[in-house]
Amino acid sequence: MKVTRMELQPGVWLTAVQTKKFKSSVLGAQFLAPLTAQSAAVNALTPMVLRRGTAKHPDLESLSAALDELYGGSLEPMVRKKGETQCVGFVGSFLDDAYTLNKEQVLEPAAALLSELIGAPYTRDGAFCPDYTRQEKANLIDRIKAQVNDKRQYAQIRVVAEMCAGEPFGVDKLGSMEAVEAITPQTLWEGYQTLLNQARVELYYCGSADPERVQAAFHPLLTVLPAGKRAGLVRPAKKKAPKTPRRVEEALDVTQGKLAMGFRTNCDAWDEHYPALMLVNAIYGGTTTSKLFMNVREKLSLCYYASSGLMNDKDVMLVSSGVEFDKVGQAEGEILSQLYKCQAGDFSDDELEWARRSVVSTLRTTLDTQSRMEDYWLSQSAAGLTEGPDDMAARVEAVTRAQVVEAAQDLTLDTVYFLKGRE
Missing domain, CATH: 3.30.830.10 (Metalloenzyme, LuxS/M16 peptidase-like)
Structure with a gap:
């Protein structure tokens, strides 16, 4: 290729x-x-x-x-x-x-x-x-x-x-x-x-x-296409989370609550330590062996689903979960507790390697699907980056435990949104 x-x-x-x-x-x-x-x-x-x-x-x-x-x-x-x-x-x-x-x-x-x-x-x-x-x-x-x-x-x-x-x-x-x-x-x-x-x-x-x-x-x-100067690319500005997280509630005709939590990461695709943040996300909530899946969903049964995802072209990570209305406080507390464990380095070598294998596999299988490859290269082009999936996977392979912990410590809760049922 x-x-x-x-x-x-x-x-x-x-x-x-x-x-x-x-x-x-x-x-x-x-x-x-x-x-x-x-x-x-x-x-x-x-x-x-x-x-x-x-x-x-x-x-x-x-x-x-x-x-x-x-x-x-x-x-x-x-x-x-x-x-x-x-x-x-x-x-x-x-x-x-x-x-x-x-x-x-x-x-x-x-x-x-x-x-x-x-x-x-x-x-x-x-x-x-x-x-x-x-x-x-x-x-x-x-x-x-x-x-x-x-x-x-x-x-x-x-x-x-x-x-x-x-x-x-x-x-x-x-x-x-x-x-x-x-x-x-x-x-x-x-x-x-x-x-x-x-x-x-x-x-x-x-x-x-x-x-x-x-x-x-x-x-x-x-x-x-008309000739002439065209707009350049602009890197999004990073923002700090407020000292007290914003809280927003909305009521609709739903039988299951939706808890969405937005975190500032202080890191995006332009940063050298972005591969470490990719591993933080995978350990925390980005895979079926993650802390959110194994603990909040499986072990404690606080959520119907719980996962995290990075907005790679912006300093944002989202946690998405489905909860019973009366368990939202417990669920939020445990979601944050699992993040604190990541920030304290409280994850096993197996958890780290499972996360690494998942991220590397996702990157390399991008090359197996034309739609995913097109979307990947558009993301890179929009960011002014030229690194291919294989090169990014190699950088993920080289990330150390200390770098993962350091990247996790930059995560700060910004906004909590809860979609509840009507009274």
């Missing part, structure tokens, strides 16, 4: 992963913009409306027919949050050229169709189609509303919003319903022009083609 990274023009980058491991190839184009409450909804809606049609293929039916001609390929709109950067665009999957019937080339026409979506959208009166805009606004509002249906995910969204209020990281990647409702075809078009002219662009390819051919295939896209 060979990974090549090159700047095709100012602010437009290509990550090309050459491998013969997969029968499909992946193409991607993402606009990277600062995450703000003012632009999040417009940016999130943009790829959804772009995907509805182009000047040449003005509706979903004709676009689908064009994809069918490419061995049933796909091009899907994507909206992601990487730290305090909003990433919007497309990811496509196509049959790799090595497996076509008559050695037909799929890469070039697939890249051309991607370029068409971005550079020649279907418009009316110099703006996006009103019907497409209205329909996709309704779909986006439905997605925002649906977030509350998954109560575990909803609790995580809410604790981040409360913990990072006033910070870009606290903004939802989809924006707010009020902001979506205010969008018009004209304001959406103007927002898209801002993306086209100012946002950093990350192009991606994974397949058997060599990097030079991939670069040539993306040339049609380069011709539709």
